[in-house]
Amino acid sequence: xxxxxxxxxxxxxxxxxxxxxxxxxxxxxxxxxxxxxxxxxxxxxxxxxxxxxxxxxxxxxxxxxxxxxxxxxxxxxxxxxxxxxxxxxxxxxxxxxxxxxxxxxxxxxxxxxxxxxxxxxxxxxxxxxxxxxxxxxxxxxxxxxxxxxxxxxxxxxxxxxxxxxxxxxxxxxxxxxxxxxxxxxxxxxxxxxxxxxxxxxxxxxxxxxxxxxxxxxxxxxxxxxxxxxxxxxxxxxxxxxxxxxxxxxxxxxxxxxxxxxxxxxxxxxxxxxxxxxxxxxxxxxxxxxxxxxxxxxxxxxxxxxxxxxxxxxxxxxxxxxxxxxxxxxxxxxxxxxxxxxxxxxxxxxx
Amino acid sequence: xxxxxxxxxxxxxxxxxxxxxxxxxxxxxxxxxxxxxxxxxxxxxxxxxxxxxxxxxxxxxxxxxxxxxxxxxxxxxxxxxxxxxxxxxxxxxxxxxxxxxxxxxxxxxxxxxxxxxxxxxxxxxxxxxxxxxxxxxxxxxxxxxxxxxxxxxxxxxxxxxxxxxxxxxxxxxxxxxxxxxxxxxxxxxxxxxxxxxxxxxxxxxxxxxxxxxxxxxxxxxx
Numbered sequence: 001x002x003x004x005x006x007x008x009x010x011x012x013x014x015x016x017x018x019x020x021x022x023x024x025x026x027x028x029x030x031x032x033x034x035x036x037x038x039x040x041x042x043x044x045x046x047x048x049x050x051x052x053x054x055x056x057x058x059x060x061x062x063x064x065x066x067x068x069x070x071x072x073x074x075x076x077x078x079x080x081x082x083x084x085x086x087x088x089x090x091x092x093x094x095x096x097x098x099x100x101x102x103x104x105x106x107x108x109x110x111x112x113x114x115x116x117x118x119x120x121x122x123x124x125x126x127x128x129x130x131x132x133x134x135x136x137x138x139x140x141x142x143x144x145x146x147x148x149x150x151x152x153x154x155x156x157x158x159x160x161x162x163x164x165x166x167x168x169x170x171x172x173x174x175x176x177x178x179x180x181x182x183x184x185x186x187x188x189x190x191x192x193x194x195x196x197x198x199x200x201x202x203x204x205x206x207x208x209x210x211x212x213x214x215x216x217x218x219x220x221x222x223x224x225x226x227x228x229x230x231x232x233x234x235x236x237x238x239x240x241x242x243x244x245x246x247x248x249x250x251x252x253x254x255x256x257x258x259x260x261x262x263x264x265x266x267x268x269x270x271x272x273x274x275x276x277x278x279x280x281x282x283x284x285x286x287x288x289x290x291x292x293x294x295x296x297x298x299x300x301x302x303x304x305x306x307x308x309x310x311x312x313x314x315x316x317x318x319x320x321x322x323x324x325x326x327x328x329x330x331x332x333x334x335x336x337x338x339x340x341x342x343x344x345x346x347x348x349x350x
Numbered sequence: 351x352x353x354x355x356x357x358x359x360x361x362x363x364x365x366x367x368x369x370x371x372x373x374x375x376x377x378x379x380x381x382x383x384x385x386x387x388x389x390x391x392x393x394x395x396x397x398x399x400x401x402x403x404x405x406x407x408x409x410x411x412x413x414x415x416x417x418x419x420x421x422x423x424x425x426x427x428x429x430x431x432x433x434x435x436x437x438x439x440x441x442x443x444x445x446x447x448x449x450x451x452x453x454x455x456x457x458x459x460x461x462x463x464x465x466x467x468x469x470x471x472x473x474x475x476x477x478x479x480x481x482x483x484x485x486x487x488x489x490x491x492x493x494x495x496x497x498x499x500x501x502x503x504x505x506x507x508x509x510x511x512x513x514x515x516x517x518x519x520x521x522x523x524x525x526x527x528x529x530x531x532x533x534x535x536x537x538x539x540x541x542x543x544x545x546x547x548x549x550x551x552x553x554x555x556x557x558x559x560x561x562x563x564x565x566x567x568x569x570x571x572x
Contacts, residue, residue, distance in 0.1 A: 006478040006512050008364055015480065032396060035363075042481060175396035176568050177364055179478070179512040256568075263570040335569050 004181050010035035010174040012144045013077065013103055013167065014043065016151035020185050022073040022101065023049030026063040028056060028082060031115040032171035033105035036077040057082040061089035061102070068093065068100035069208035071195025073155055077103035079171070080121050081112055083129075090164055091130025095210030097194070097225070099158035101151070102129075102136070103167045105174035106306075108333035116333025117171030119255060122310035125168050126284045133222050135229050137165040137236070138283040140254040144178035150281070152185040157236060159190040161228050168283060170306065172256040172335060232285055239287035240279040243269065247276025249348055250294050252315050253304040254280045257336065261304050264341035271342075273349030283311070291318035300324045300348055304341055307331050351505050351540055354468040356436075356443045358457065359507075360499065361474030362482040362491045363449030366509040366566075367391075368399045370474055370543055371446035373562040375411050382441040386412045390456050392426035393448035397566050405565065412440075428456060436463045443467075451494035461500035471499070472540060474507045477527040478520075485530035492535060505540035506532055507560075516545060518552040 007015065014036045017025070023044055027037040037053065044051040054060035060076045067074035078086060083104045093100055106121050108114035125138045137157055139150040150167060158165035199205045212218035242262055244250065249268075253261040258279040268275040278294070280287050291301070300323050303312035312327045319325050328344040330336045357378075359371045368391070375387040387406060389399040399406075400415035407413065414435060417427040435443060445464075447454050457464070473495070475488045482488045492503055510524030521544055532539050541560040548554070549561045 004478070004512055004515060005480050005483065006364070006476065007480060011364075011480070039481075171396065172568065175394070177513060179515040182480075259568070259570045338570055 004179050006177055007144055007180050008035055008175060008177050009144045009147055009169060010105065011039045012147040012180055013151060013169070013174070014039040015182060016148040017075050017101065018043060018047070018049070019148070019182065020073060020152050020155045021189055022075050022155065023047060024067045024072055024074040025050070026052050026054055026060040026067070026074070026076050028054055028060050028078065030079045030082045032107055032117070032174050033077050033079045033103065035174070036103060036105070057085035058088060061086035064100050064102070065089050065093050065096070065098060068098045069096065069196050071192035071197045073189055075101035075103065077105065079105045079107045080109050080118065083121065083124065087130040090136065091132050091134065092210050093164045094130065094134035094136060095132060096208045097162040098164065098208060099162055100164050101154055101158065101167065102164060103169065106168065106170045108331065114333040115171065117256060117306060117335060118331065118333055119170055119257060119306040120308070120310065120331060121168065122283065122305070122307060125166055126286070126314070129166065134225065135163070135284055137161070137163055137232070138168050139165065140168050140281060140283050141173065142255055142258045142279060144173070144176065145180045147173070148180055148182065152187070155189070156187045159192070161232055162194070163228070168255070170255050236282060237285045237287040237289055238281035239290040240281060241290065242277040242279065244276035244278065244294065246274055247294070247297070248274040248299050249302060249345055250276055250278055250298045251302045251304055251341070251345065252278045252280070252291070252311070254283060254311065257304055257306055260336055260338050261341055263338040264345060267338065267342050268345045268349065271346065273346060275345050275349070280311070286314045286318065288318040291315060295319055295322035298323060300326060302326045302328060302344060302348060304336065305329045306335065351470055351538060354470045355441070356445065356464055356467055356469035358445045358447060358464070358469055358471040358501065359474060360447040360454050360457070360471060360495050360503070361449060362479060362488060363453070364479055365449065365474040365476045365482065366511065366543070367449065367474045368397065368446055369562065369564060369566045370507060370509055371399055371444055372402055372406065372565045373543070373560070375406060375444045376409060378442045378444065379409055379411050384440045385442045386414065386435055386440045386444070388414045388432055388435065388443060388445045389416060390428065390445050391448040391453060392416050392428065392456055393453045399446045402565050428459070432460065433463070436460065436467060447499070450491060451498035454495040454499040457499035457501060464501060469501065470504045471501055472505050472507045473503045473537070474509045475528065475531060477510045477524045478512050485527055485534055488531050489534040503535070503537060506535070506537050508539055508542040511545070516548065518548060518554070521548070521554070
């Protein structure tokens with residue numbers, strides 16, 4: 001199937017997973033990601049897959065742990081409050097070195113918050129998606145087409161490094177419709193000799209476990225994992241640079257916000273201010289190298305987010321005090337308008 | 351299709367009902383003084399016609415939204431004003447139903463009232479939507495909607511498009527699909543919705559051509 005169709009972001013999340021060979025989905029409805037589950041519930045029974053609406057988010061993510069431990073591609077999805085409920089099992093997946101895909105179509109928080117789009121789960125995704133020392137790969141698509149590409153990549157890299165991966169989207173991206181071309185993924189699922197898939201008396205049995213009662217043994221496990229994280233940080237940073245060649249103001253934004261920022265950047269240039277946009281595609285690992293490349297070129301960075309200022313801390317870490325780092329954000333489900341971002345760019349450009 | 355007081359816009363999920371409903375309401379307003387748009391979509395809290403209410407009220411079109419539409423409260427509650435509106439006072443009432451049978455369920459509540467007043471129910475179809483990409487799938491969803499709404503579809507709207515990738519070929523390629531859907535269901539194709547710019551540029555000459563403007567757009571295109 002390589003034709004152009006019109007899809008919602010949430011539908012693309014589901015269809016991409018199916019195309020990537022993930023026919024096991026465990027979920028629980030929550031706005032604004034419910035279409036992921038709804039689409040899976042319609043598609044999976046027809047192709048011999050399993051769509052299971054669990055009794056809770058935590059149950060769904062434990063089912064994901066179990067399915068992924070057997071070596072198959074599996075996923076769960078939710079929106080912000082639901083992701084909080086899933087984090088226990090996500091930590092277990094990280095501690096068990098199990099690759100799996102978790103989708104967060106973010107909405108306003110904290111608490112039950114609201115149902116409009118938000119990017120206020122950045123800290124949760126990149127710092128603490130559960131207890132303990134661990135990271136998950138975090139991918140941030142900005143278009144419905146890119147959702148397809150990043151779902152493929154997320155499954156592939158999660159298996160390569162044996163880590164959980166997250167697609168961090170937002171309600172706007174999940175709900176909007178755009179034309180997409182559905183193409184088969186370029187890569188096949190990795191071999192998984194570690195999987196608890198039945199030894200059939202041909203090998204030793206595999207154990208998937210995150211419990212290590214000897215402190216030194218647990219420490220060694222975590223240290224080994226952090227060595228993998230170093231390789232990931234070196235090899236997996238991804239970012240898009242837009243009008244950055246001669247930019248004097250670098251606006252950093254990801255996801256749906258980056259599209260608002262690009263519109264503002266273009267307008268700022270028409271008004272004589274040399275602005276550009278750096279769009280992180282991976283949020284962990286953060287594209288520190290791309291940001292750092294511009295510290296001698298630009299006079300300041302501006303992080304624009306649908307939050308009170310979370311990713312801005314990663315921009316500051318990458319810039320390391322070389323030039324000022326400013327912030328502009330709206331939160332609670334309010335989407336910044338291009339005009340507001342433009343006003344901030346023009347203020348910095350003076 | 352005989353003219354009726356109520357026009358219901360139903361369709362498969364994401365077929366473009368809301369954008370079509372807004373255009374239809376604006377078009378009806380050019381002929382009638384008292385036009386009402388009822389947003390009956392209690393399934394999808396994003397991109398629904400209530401979000402565009404100021405553009406409609408400016409043109410003198412009344413709108414009834416789900417009670418909590420536009421708030422961040424995800425409670426599927428219909429307004430009691432709907433009942434009053436169906437009792438009279440409007441020359442044209444356009445009902446923007448939710449997608450699929452799930453979205454049409456709310457219509458079922460009002461089916462006997464609507465039947466009493468007299469209605470046309472238009473089924474909006476877009477062949478570029480993956481779960482309705484064959485005439486057979488689209489016809490199946492149509493049947494499910496009729497069962498949930500307890501009302502009968504009276505005509506089809508060809509709203510086949512690919513967002514900003516839409517061109518004249520996009521529309522021409524949908525003719526066979528929509529004709530087959532019409533054949534399968536025994537229903538007439540009442541309108542073919544085409545973006546005004548494309549219709550003008552290509553001097554499209556098709557029966558039931560309905561030129562539309564795109565109202566449902568993301569914030570970076572506003």
